[in-house]
Amino acid sequence: MTSHLRVVFCTHDSPTSIGGPFTWLRRLLPSLRECGIDCQVLALTHFGGTGPLVEGLRADGFDVQSVDCHERTVDDVRWILSRLQDQVPQVFVPNFVVAAYYAARWLKAAGAATVAVLHSDDAFYRAIQQEFVRGVVSQRVTDVVCVSEKLLDEVQAAAVQNYPNACHIPYGVNVPKPVTRDYAHRIRIAYVGRFAEEQKRISLVGRSLDLACRQVRGVEAVMYGDGPDRAVVNTLLGVERPDSRVVLGGVIANDKVQSELLQCDAIMLMSDYEGLPIALLEGMACGCVPICRNMNSGIPQLVQHGKTGLLVSESPESFVAAVRWLSDNPAQAKLLADAARNLVRNRYSHDYSVKCWTGLLNEHASRPLRGLRIPGRIRLPASNSNLESADRRKPPEPPWRRRLRRIRMLLGALRRRFLDPGPSNET
Numbered sequence: 197m198t199s200h201l202r203v204v205f206c207t208h209d210s211p212t213s214i215g216g217p218f219t220w221l222r223r224l225l226p227s228l229r230e231c232g233i234d235c236q237v238l239a240l241t242h243f244g245g246t247g248p249l250v251e252g253l254r255a256d257g258f259d260v261q262s263v264d265c266h267e268r269t270v271d272d273v274r275w276i277l278s279r280l281q282d283q284v285p286q287v288f289v290p291n292f293v294v295a296a297y298y299a300a301r302w303l304k305a306a307g308a309a310t311v312a313v314l315h316s317d318d319a320f321y322r323a324i325q326q327e328f329v330r331g332v333v334s335q336r337v338t339d340v341v342c343v344s345e346k347l348l349d350e351v352q353a354a355a356v357q358n359y360p361n362a363c364h365i366p367y368g369v370n371v372p373k374p375v376t377r378d379y380a381h382r383i384r385i386a387y388v389g390r391f392a393e394e395q396k397r398i399s400l401v402g403r404s405l406d407l408a409c410r411q412v413r414g415v416e417a418v419m420y421g422d423g424p425d426r427a428v429v430n431t432l433l434g435v436e437r438p439d440s441r442v443v444l445g446g447v448i449a450n451d452k453v454q455s456e457l458l459q460c461d462a463i464m465l466m467s468d469y470e471g472l473p474i475a476l477l478e479g480m481a482c483g484c485v486p487i488c489r490n491m492n493s494g495i496p497q498l499v500q501h502g503k504t505g506l507l508v509s510e511s512p513e514s515f516v517a518a519v520r521w522l523s524d525n526p527a528q529a530k531l532l533a534d535a536a537r538n539l540v541r542n543r544y545s546h547d548y549s550v551k552c553w554t555g556l557l558n559e560h561a562s563r564p565l566r567g568l569r570i571p572g573r574i575r576l577p578a579s580n581s582n583l584e585s586a587d588r589r590k591p592p593e594p595p596w597r598r599r600l601r602r603i604r605m606l607l608g609a610l611r612r613r614f615l616d617p618g619p620s621n622e623t
Contacts, residue, residue: 201561202234203287204280206296209250209262210243212422215390216474217292217315218249219450220367226256227550233557238279240265240272240293248449269588270574273299277570284308284565287557290328290337292320294586297328298576301335306568309560310337312360314347316471317493318395323582325351333358335577339556341365343472344494363556367474368549371481371541372454377461377533379526383519384416386460386484388453388475391423397489397510398425400466402432402442404515409441412520420445420456457482461533462522466510469493477544480504480536485529487518498544504536 207221225235239250239262246262254260261279266272272295280288280303288303289311290296300310312328314321328337329351340362342348348364355362385405391398405417419429419442433440448456453475457463463479464487470476472494476486480498486505488495499505506521508514522529579587 202285203557204236204285205289206238206291206293209239209241209247211247213247219474222249222252222450231554238276268590269295270576273574277302281568284568286560286563294583300337307563307565311339312337313341315343317347318469319582323580327580329360330354336360343367345497346494365552366544366549367472368544368546369477369481370546374483375458379522379529382414383522384460385462385464386418387464388420391421391426391429393425395467397466399428399432402429404512405442406437406440407512408516408519411516412523415519417442418445420448422447453478454482457484460484462487470495477540481540483533483537485532504539
């Protein structure tokens with residue numbers, strides 16, 4: 197047990213923050229503490245303050261320092277560094293916080309290990325790789341954790357000299373006792389996640405579930421979650437399809453997700469991309485058959501068509517055909533459910549994920565640390581266009597304003613030289 201090992205995780209949070217990275221951190225930290233690792237959290241909040249992640253960790257006794265996001269990224273960087281100046285951690289995990297990746301440069305110079313976490317393969321995380329994994333050596337992290345095998349393959353394929361250490365540590369979930377299901381008479385399908393068109397294709401989710409309920413006997417559907425496009429869902433199911441049998445189940449607390457999914461028979465995703473979706477792992481652990489859009493992302497390592505689930509195209513009709521197959525083939529549906537559950541139990545359990553993280557963090561327990569020097573003026577590299585939504589910069593000064601400022605400085609110097617009275621000789 198390494199009680200002296202101190203690790204700082206960074207995160208964003210808000211009252212509406214839900215999704216895989218938040219669920220992952222909420223579950224991981226208590227388990228790391230049980231392994232003797234001292235975990236602290238720095239949270240940059242927005243949209244009204246803290247949310248379930250920060251409040252839950254504080255209730256569990258964790259040291260969580262939070263601040264509303266500043267107007268400029270550079271001020272977020274300075275805040276992060278100032279929180280750690282008196283006690284540099286052995287390991288610093290920027291997670292998905294851009295300002296924390298910029299701050300990692302100075303923490304690495306102070307001797308800390310800096311660990312990136314790639315939660316997905318979208319443009320944002322590709323930019324994280326470009327800037328902080330493959331970028332300028334001083335900006336590179338020391339380690340990279342990839343939540344899916346595909347992400348690890350991508351990172352390793354781009355390896356260059358002085359490249360960070362890369363490894364695959366999947367999300368992990370608990371596996372409850374199995375329950376008996378009757379696919380021939382009822383199929384209850386769940387969607388769990390953000391209500392967002394970007395990535396999640398939430399209107400396609402709603403249309404697909406509604407069509408399955410209408411065309412396949414005994415099918416029910418529930419959508420759990422919330423998000424920026426909730427109004428789209430409300431319009432789709434409440435206005436355009438007022439007789440829809442798709443139920444909105446609201447947001448579920450992390451510790452209640454499995455109790456809800458144990459009452460379902462299938463779980464679905466129609467996303468454009470995913471890293472390693474925790475909601476899908478939860479459903480598979482509960483014995484739900486996964487029905488997912490076939491995407492070149494983290495899904496193929498979980499869902500092998502006809503073995504651990506069903507893959508469909510992006511059309512609602514393709515999804516309906518998969519649901520009808522489950523209804524018509526209850527014995528084969530049970531085999532898929534059992535195989536999905538066994539896959540999660542053997543390769544994606546919470547205990548396995550914690551074991552991997554503990555091993556990685558303990559590798560850095562004896563790192564020699566030095567004083568953290570915060571520069572008087574923090575200079576950030578040019579912003580990557582795919583990080584701009586989370587990287588707030590002061591707008592560049594227009595050329596005419598720079599010229600005007602220089603003219604004013606010159607006129608001021610001339611005035612002081614020729615017009616200001618010199619020192620008086622009177623006594």
